[in-house]
Every structure is written in C-alpha cells, then in structure tokens.
Amino acid sequence: AQSVTQLDSQVPVFEEAPVELRCNYSSSVSVYLFWYVQYPNQGLQLLLKYLSGSTLVKGINGFEAEFNKSQTSFHLRKPSVHISDTAEYFCAVSATSSGGGADGLTFGKGTHLIIQP
Amino acid sequence: GAGVSQSPRYKVAKRGQDVALRCDPISGHVSLFWYQQALGQGPEFLTYFQNEAQLDKSGLPSDRFFAERPEGSVSTLKIQRTQQEDSAVYLCASSLGTGIYEQYFGPGTRLTVT
Numbered sequence: 001a002q003s004v005t006q007l008d009s010q011v012p013v014f015e016e017a018p019v020e021l022r023c024n025y026s027s028s029v030s031v032y033l034f035w036y037v038q039y040p041n042q043g044l045q046l047l048l049k050y051l052s053g054s055t056l057v058k059g060i061n062g063f064e065a066e067f068n069k070s071q072t073s074f075h076l077r078k079p080s081v082h083i084s085d086t087a088e089y090f091c092a093v094s095a096t097s098s099g100g101g102a103d104g105l106t107f108g109k110g111t112h113l114i115i116q117p
Numbered sequence: 118g119a120g121v122s123q124s125p126r127y128k129v130a131k132r133g134q135d136v137a138l139r140c141d142p143i144s145g146h147v148s149l150f151w152y153q154q155a156l157g158q159g160p161e162f163l164t165y166f167q168n169e170a171q172l173d174k175s176g177l178p179s180d181r182f183f184a185e186r187p188e189g190s191v192s193t194l195k196i197q198r199t200q201q202e203d204s205a206v207y208l209c210a211s212s213l214g215t216g217i218y219e220q221y222f223g224p225g226t227r228l229t230v231t
Contacts, residue, residue: 004159032217043121043208043222044160051217090159094217104150104162104176105220 002027002093006108013081014116021076021111023091031093033074034105035065038088047089050074061085086115119143121223123209129229130199138194138226142211149192150220151184152208160208166192167215199230 007022025031032051036044048059055067065076074091089112092105122141130136142149148167152160153176163182165173168189177184181199186192196203206225212218 006159036222041224043224044210045222046219049219092159096217104152104165104173105160106162107152107159109157109159 002029002031002095002106004091004093004106004108006089006091006111008111009109010112010114012114012116015083016080018079019077019081019085019113021089021091021113023074023076023108025072025074025091025093027072027093027095030096032096033065033067034092034094035059035063035074035076036090036092036107037061038090038110040087044090047076081113081115083115083117085113088112121209121211121221123207123223123226125226126224127227127229129231132200132230134199135195135197136199136228138196138207138228140192140194140209140211140223142190142192142209143213143221144190145213146211146221147189147214148212148218148220149186150210150212151192151194152210153178154206154208154225156205163194163207196228199228201230204228204230 003026005024013019034049035047050067058064088110091108094103124139151163154160162176166186181197183195208225210220210222212220
C-alpha cells in the first residue's frame, strides 16, 4: 500500500514570487509520481509525472518537480507564480505494476495555493 | 475533442434513497476509474474497469456501492440506501490503455445526502 503526505494544507504566496509545494510518500514498492491541479468546479488536470529517468521533470504552466528517492519526496516548484495559478494541487502515486493492468492513484489531501496580488 | 463527462453534476438524495451516477469516458479509452472525494480531502480510489471487466473493486467502502460498465464504455456507479457519510464528490477518470497512461478526469458529481 502507498500513502502520500502533503505537508501544507494552504500556501499563500505573492504574485511573481517562487513557490514550493511539498509532497512526501511512503511505499513498499516502486512508484510512479504525479501532480494534479484542480481549479474550482473543474476536474483534475495532470501537471506533470515522474515515471523513470531524469529526476527533474517539467510540466505544464511552468511547473517542475524533483523526485528524491532517498527522501521519498516529490516537491512541486514554480519560479514565478501568477494569479491564475490559484487552485488546489494534489500529489499522487501509483504502484509500478508488471504484467499489464492499471492501478488507481493514491492522492494526498491537497494544498490550496493562494496567490496574493 | 470531448473530455470525460459525468451526470448529474449535482445530486441531493434523502437518506435511504438509491442513486445512480453516470460517467461517459473519452471515446476509445480502455480503462475507467471511480474515485470518491470527501470535502477537504484528496480523491480516494473506489474501483477500476478494463473495458467491461471490473478488475479492482478494493476501494468500494461497502456492499451498498456497486459499479458497472456493461459495454466497455459508459459506466454507472450505484449507491444503495444512501447514508450521510456517502456525501462527497464522485470523480470518474479514463485512460487510453492499460498500464501507466494519463488519467483524464471528469468534473465530478457532487452528492449530498440529507
């Protein structure tokens, strides 16, 4: 089984400032890692994912995240935020599986990013 | 193209009523997932279909919850004898194939049990 901890339920940031949203996970098996964004009254949208290879992954809207296996972390960063980035951000993991099939995602509780003008 | 759609978007049910929530996945998507998102929480996995086969239902909280996808396309999540703790947003997601493909989420159905 896997679990995901998002350490901050709410992060206020001034516009154009950098931001980091923290995510730690626990798993007894190898995992894939994801960040999703949820705008009000909309479905979840994938920001970026780590499957293998380079530990620094770049996503949409200028976001990036770094996989740190030793610290079991996958923190999300953006160098300069905009008002439009105000949303709920979810970190998620999925167990790597062999032999086909798909796994449901295990999500953290989310971090509400609040951009202040 | 059209994304994942869900209906109804909002549902109010009296305690004890049965409800049915519908999910229309992206055309051609093999995999379909249901999640439950309680207020202030992240989504929690309920069940997974590969075409019409329900391969994982480990997340269904009780035997009052039942899901089907009879023709491998549209899926219905049914909740019998609803209770207040069933109040949540129910999210449906679909993905192109099996294995690690991006899951595309619908807008969800907000269920309120009074």
